[in-house]
Amino acid sequence: MPRITVTVDGVTYEEEVEPRLLLVHLLRDRLGRTGTPIGCDTTNCGACTVMLDGRSAKSCSVLAVQADGCDVLTIEGLAADGRLHPLQTAFHEEHALQCGYCTPGMIMAALDLLKEDPDPSEEAVREGLEGNLCRCTGYCNIVRAVRRGAQAMSGREVSAS
């Protein structure tokens, strides 16, 4: 079995994995990083989104062996030194989650979106999160939260879209 080295939320793991093992199953079943959930089997829902070497990736569409040598950031590693990331705070403040199942993926996808566009319009957030499904919120508050998070991250006012 291939042997891989992968860093997850700052901790380096060496694992022997079947070539077909999905990254999300490595995280959840082998490493106990259950903060990243699974919502589908066709890479449509985005619930499993993590940062892979700084870019968002659906961890259900990546094999564990492909993550060899990579740095994975999950929702569990996002709060630094016990302080919530501004996006996490914004999701809380804007009531952008109900059941919370989509939330880890939404936050990670939003993180990537804000790298590209640190001050997105409402339209841009809606387009940018197209790969992430939420069944509870109707998205309004998620959009608000992402824009609020953007504002907090850059210390700017959110411009009218």
Place this chain on the structure above:
Amino acid sequence: MTEVGSARRRKEDARLITGRTQWTDNIQLPGMLYVAYLRSPMAHARIVRVDTGPARREPGVVAAFSGRDFAQEQGSLPCAWPVSEDVVIPDHPPMAVHEVRYVGEAVACVVATDRYKAADALAAIEIEYEELPAVLDMAEALTDTAPKVHEAGNRAFTWRFGNGDIDAAFRDAPVVVDRTYVQQRLIPSAMEPRAVVAATDGDAFTLYSATQIPHILRVMLALTTGIPEHRLRVIAPDVGGGFGSKLQVTAEEVLALLLARRLGRPVKWTESRSEGNMTVHHGRDQLQRISVAAERDGRLRGIKVDLLADMGAYLMLVTPGIPLLGAFMYNGIYKMDAYDFGCTGVFTTKMPTDAYRGAGRPEATYALERVMDELAAEVGLDPLELRRRNWIRHEEFPYTTIANLTYDSGNYEAATERATTLFGYDKLRAEQADRRERRDPVQLGIGVSTYTEMCGLAPSRVLGSLSYGAGGWEHASVRMLPTGKVEVVTGSSPHGQGHVTAWSQIVADALGVPFEDVSVMHGDTAVSPRGMDTYGSRSLAVGGVAVLQACDKVKEKARQVAAHLLEASPEDLEFAEGSFRVRGTGAGRSIQEIALAVFAAHDLPDGFEPALDADATFDPENFSYPHGTHLCAIEVDTETGQSRIRSYVAVDDVGKVVNPLIVEGQVHGGLAQGIAQALFEEAVYDADGNLLTTTMADYLMPTAADLPDFVTDRTETPATSNPLGVKGVGEAGTIASTPAVVNAIVDALRPHGVHDVRMPCTPERIWRTLAGVRGGAA
């Protein structure tokens, strides 16, 4: 009263935004095995032969079973709602033994050391079917020559209800509008797939399940499996949405217990999405014929409704009751002289239907609000004016409707007034007229929906009169701890709603303690022994009231102790901001001091039981009736069929609001789901009974890019039927929005001669409808 009504940020969030969650699939127990199911690829077939032997020889496989191996102990999945005398409740083995009746029905399973190996070994199972004819169309299913889904035939039940002289209402009626609407089949699609873990020490069992109903599940599983109720603990850990789909007793839950018992090891099963789309119960699927008789001025004389309701292959927990929850709602907010309702439940070879957000009421509201628009067009009135002429005026409450429900309160005028203002109704109508005049290829449609619903399920007596198998009460306990902190146990089991926050607000006000000092426990039958769980917008209107009543009892106990300590009579004490004070003097004791005094028990009134806690069980006397006015403006491109929601205004009256943030969130999510039915979603079976929409790529749930920002507001007419004055909000958005959207689309196209577009109103459907009325080839 400061907490109730404030937009508290949720206590639930801290774990959810950091990934410290407890989804059922996260659970790992020592020695745990994984289960995978082999499912029928055929809609209808006899099982000729199953051999699980080869699967047992695959690597990592511990056991493999077919339905036959559990035939003696698996029982039949329960239906708790035998709606009528003539209802047929077919045997429903969790794993099929002789016959399969829908694609996805479980026929065998493999238990292995990891989930990959379990899935792999399914391919080694040998199974032979003899194909039987699929039964897919309801009307056809009821003909004499139709192949039978079950021995007893395809008619599951018939149910009638009526009031007033319906023949007189229709005889010589100046206007009659008669329409048939299709409520397409939907897949609830909670984001968390179902998952179950079962464990046993040989005698006692623990079942973890992604369920909305741990309490009901425990009772039903005990009855189904024979495991004594007191040896069975059911836990609903974090649950990722339900929308009715997790209000079920499923094959996989029963089998998890049986497998754990048979193998003596914990087992886990987690469904894949494709598996779930096939086998999580579906929603809606009704054919609705609705006729209204009216005067020339639009005043309603009577409404007749005839439903065919697709049960699917079996009657599950409340399958046959779903259309009947709508039976009392086809009159909506309107006055009329007569009403007649009939429903036939039909078996087909599809996944069973059951509760999906709104359950019966969205269907009723859709047909009614659609036909009201048709009537408005027929008599030449603005749709809002027609509604005004017929609705119950605010000074007429309480009002007993033609369906024999007593609406306790409401103010349809106020909600409509507010909605039209926010929407800019007159301006949009002017723009519409202009576009019509100009023959603009992009037409503007305005959709109206003035809905009500019955929620706060439910008065136990009413449920009894409808032959439902249980009551509708809810339970709570509240206990003050020695340090003055408060623990609340609720029987209402959340899956995203925000019970913990809302209950904390109620308790903080009732006992005068800080919001932070309240913790709320739920979803584990060992912690919360009694409950009726969460569905039907009942949590706050029933469960929240139970919490308040338990607080009141605690407060009365505390008053006795305070009086004793202050050497005053209990009646002379006033309670404010968490302290009892003797009227007219400064002397007082905080409730926290009293909690400590009760704990110490050194100096209590004679005979006082040293415990500052209380239980309450609330059984509502009436349903609650949220209502509201929703307005939708849609642009429809008559050349391409593309539509775009330009604005959506929802003004809802859900009574008193405990947390406006949570209420708004519920409305948003409800709107998205109702709009999804109108525009995007449909579970499609092909001519052989194969489900085509098994993935999220085929079953189109709306994304953020597909939906607009919603404008929401409220009017507040307190419910008079419960002490909180609350009505419930979980389903309102879903109920109101589907007809608002379709009314808008039809309104846009009416000048083209269009009277209906079948849901979901996709661009293709709109285009074909237009092509049809233009006489072109579609």
